[in-house]
Amino acid sequence: VSREEPESILLPGGSEPSPDTRIWIGAGLLDRADRFLVSPSGRFVLISPPSAASAADRVRRRLEGRLIADIALDDRESSKTLSAIGGIADRALSAGVRRDDAVVAIGGGVTSDVAGLAAALLLRGLAWNAVPTTTGAMADAAIGGKTGVDHPAGKNLLGAFHPPRAVLLDPTAASTLPDRDFRAGLVEAFKAAWIADADLARRAAAALERIVAREEGALIELLAGAARVKASIVSSDPREGGRRRLLNFGHTLGHALEAAGEYRHLRHGEAVAWGICAALEISRRRCGLPRSDADGIREVLRRLGPYPEPVRDPRVLEPFLTRDKKATAGGIAAVLLEAAGRARVVEAVPAAEWLDAAAIMSFK
Amino acid sequence: VSREEPESILLPGGSEPSPDTRIWIGAGLLDRADRFLVSPSGRFVLISPPSAASAADRVRRRLEGRLIADIALDDRESSKTLSAIGGIADRALSAGVRRDDAVVAIGGGVTSDVAGLAAALLLRGLAWNAVPTTTGAMADAAIGGKTGVDHPAGKNLLGAFHPPRAVLLDPTAASTLPDRDFRAGLVEAFKAAWIADADLARRAAAALERIVAREEGALIELLAGAARVKASIVSSDPREGGRRRLLNFGHTLGHALEAAGEYRHLRHGEAVAWGICAALEISRRRCGLPRSDADGIREVLRRLGPYPEPVRDPRVLEPFLTRDKKATAGGIAAVLLEAAGRARVVEAVPAAEWLDAAAIMSFK
Numbered sequence: 001v002s003r004e005e006p007e008s009i010l011l012p013g014g015s016e017p018s019p020d021t022r023i024w025i026g027a028g029l030l031d032r033a034d035r036f037l038v039s040p041s042g043r044f045v046l047i048s049p050p051s052a053a054s055a056a057d058r059v060r061r062r063l064e065g066r067l068i069a070d071i072a073l074d075d076r077e078s079s080k081t082l083s084a085i086g087g088i089a090d091r092a093l094s095a096g097v098r099r100d101d102a103v104v105a106i107g108g109g110v111t112s113d114v115a116g117l118a119a120a121l122l123l124r125g126l127a128w129n130a131v132p133t134t135t136g137a138m139a140d141a142a143i144g145g146k147t148g149v150d151h152p153a154g155k156n157l158l159g160a161f162h163p164p165r166a167v168l169l170d171p172t173a174a175s176t177l178p179d180r181d182f183r184a185g186l187v188e189a190f191k192a193a194w195i196a197d198a199d200l201a202r203r204a205a206a207a208l209e210r211i212v213a214r215e216e217g218a219l220i221e222l223l224a225g226a227a228r229v230k231a232s233i234v235s236s237d238p239r240e241g242g243r244r245r246l247l248n249f250g251h252t253l254g255h256a257l258e259a260a261g262e263y264r265h266l267r268h269g270e271a272v273a274w275g276i277c278a279a280l281e282i283s284r285r286r287c288g289l290p291r292s293d294a295d296g297i298r299e300v301l302r303r304l305g306p307y308p309e310p311v312r313d314p315r316v317l318e319p320f321l322t323r324d325k326k327a328t329a330g331g332i333a334a335v336l337l338e339a340a341g342r343a344r345v346v347e348a349v350p351a352a353e354w355l356d357a358a359a360i361m362s363f364k
Numbered sequence: 365v366s367r368e369e370p371e372s373i374l375l376p377g378g379s380e381p382s383p384d385t386r387i388w389i390g391a392g393l394l395d396r397a398d399r400f401l402v403s404p405s406g407r408f409v410l411i412s413p414p415s416a417a418s419a420a421d422r423v424r425r426r427l428e429g430r431l432i433a434d435i436a437l438d439d440r441e442s443s444k445t446l447s448a449i450g451g452i453a454d455r456a457l458s459a460g461v462r463r464d465d466a467v468v469a470i471g472g473g474v475t476s477d478v479a480g481l482a483a484a485l486l487l488r489g490l491a492w493n494a495v496p497t498t499t500g501a502m503a504d505a506a507i508g509g510k511t512g513v514d515h516p517a518g519k520n521l522l523g524a525f526h527p528p529r530a531v532l533l534d535p536t537a538a539s540t541l542p543d544r545d546f547r548a549g550l551v552e553a554f555k556a557a558w559i560a561d562a563d564l565a566r567r568a569a570a571a572l573e574r575i576v577a578r579e580e581g582a583l584i585e586l587l588a589g590a591a592r593v594k595a596s597i598v599s600s601d602p603r604e605g606g607r608r609r610l611l612n613f614g615h616t617l618g619h620a621l622e623a624a625g626e627y628r629h630l631r632h633g634e635a636v637a638w639g640i641c642a643a644l645e646i647s648r649r650r651c652g653l654p655r656s657d658a659d660g661i662r663e664v665l666r667r668l669g670p671y672p673e674p675v676r677d678p679r680v681l682e683p684f685l686t687r688d689k690k691a692t693a694g695g696i697a698a699v700l701l702e703a704a705g706r707a708r709v710v711e712a713v714p715a716a717e718w719l720d721a722a723a724i725m726s727f728k
Binding site for chain 2: 082083085086089090093094120121122123124125146148151152153154156157158159160161239
């Protein structure tokens, strides 16, 4: 991918409430952000947390004179609330935001979730753009139109489907990201490969050292592949009725581990890594996942770690599992692998089976 | 319309985020509400204000054992805020609401706006049902999918398009509505006729005394006609890019008058009546609206009054006019009449022209 002609992927949106998303991929896109960001009026409301300051500065320089508001967001998970939406609305409305203005969100997953929901609600829906600055947001959060805030009863319980008009995937945007976060975020990119693209999984595993060393070309190949998987799945099932659930691979137990650690102990990607590890056990038993495939995945995950030891006590984990959005009386819908690159949904795996897997899961 | 086989109107929604709305019309529907309300799981979250207690009781009796939460809403305009959405979310999520449960909102326009937005956001979108108990909500607010809350900068500035699955138009639901509110709400029903259905406008004007006396048959005819107009306009333009703007007839100045009276002095329908009165002046001059048509409309409006005298001071009104969501540098988009039953949008009427009309408007 040259610096001159970036690659792009179209995620078709269908009708007007779900516009098309154009995903641009390339190193250095941020320094030409004005070419890719979409605003019907040409004016923008910029939303970014302090942690994304250097990426935000690069975008700011390209939008000089076109920012009607420049809003600092607290992007800790604990601040991902409905009142954060109110705060953004205060700033944008005082600045005189109009229906044809657009939001640009620069940051990690919390930023795109919150800013995307603010865009969905302001004047009943502004266009928005996502500039992810973490590997996790590049691989997952910024693509697909899910926006939302948390509630004491659980994560992302209030939200909307509101796809961004443009996503800028620029690995240089993550240049100041701490190494632990950088690696944890890549779990989501590999996840995309494991559920739907065996060839990508193979190539990315082979390039793992270069990826972890942040080599631009290798990173772009993985992120573009993951974006292509996600775009293909989301466009076939925008509202998560069926196939989109495959993207939750590793997330059923992962969410429970994250919640049991009060969202501080484990990064999201780390919890998903543990969740995948447990799902491999169940996939071996229920879907005939070959041992060599499971071992290969575990090896990649081990290299993206180390991860803090999670809560394994079934008495602690069980309530978090059974309050999952996908839980029913018969058990919890599980995404399992038949092979590296081929996933399917098994409708009702009993909580006990997840808890057994959690007790013994290991990357060794 | 017999009590056995209620009439219904289908408002097609298109893609999944905008489902079809089925509008049921008939006296006594509330006492068979279980037949018409839609919930994928069969379970409901009921939301209603104290003012709609008797209608809510009738629905409650039909949903016995199927309510997972019964939430009281403060439906004053001043309580139509993002934190009201948070309050509903607290109650619904503590009750264990699931994605296949549905909301039923029983009340006036504030109730359907707030409960509809809560439904839009809960778990990224629950199905919902509207049971309007005011003539204004029956004629307008409950149909068409606009939901929202206010912000200090203006009304309905945060919201979503989230159409209800079913609307129950039952004139007996308004039986305890004070007469002033009953008449003010009918302004919106006549508005629908004036913008798009000359025949309905003629028939309803002829039946005006029976309508104001709350005669079921006459009321149902007007409400069904208004619902048909609104459904037809909304289905041709769900996101208000073009034709849907016609529904704002009387609302440009109306919103300014309402805001200048701090939403206490005038009912919404009363402000719209004054706004229509001013729009008739401008329509005469710019669109050749025949004098006899203007006189006929004014006569109906006079009979739906009396209305409190509005603020007419241009220095007070102007800021409220120019902050209109539809304002641009060249003026404010105006909905004007060419004849009773035929409206069009004139893109930029200068604020001064509205202020001149406001200074002299009269129902005489």
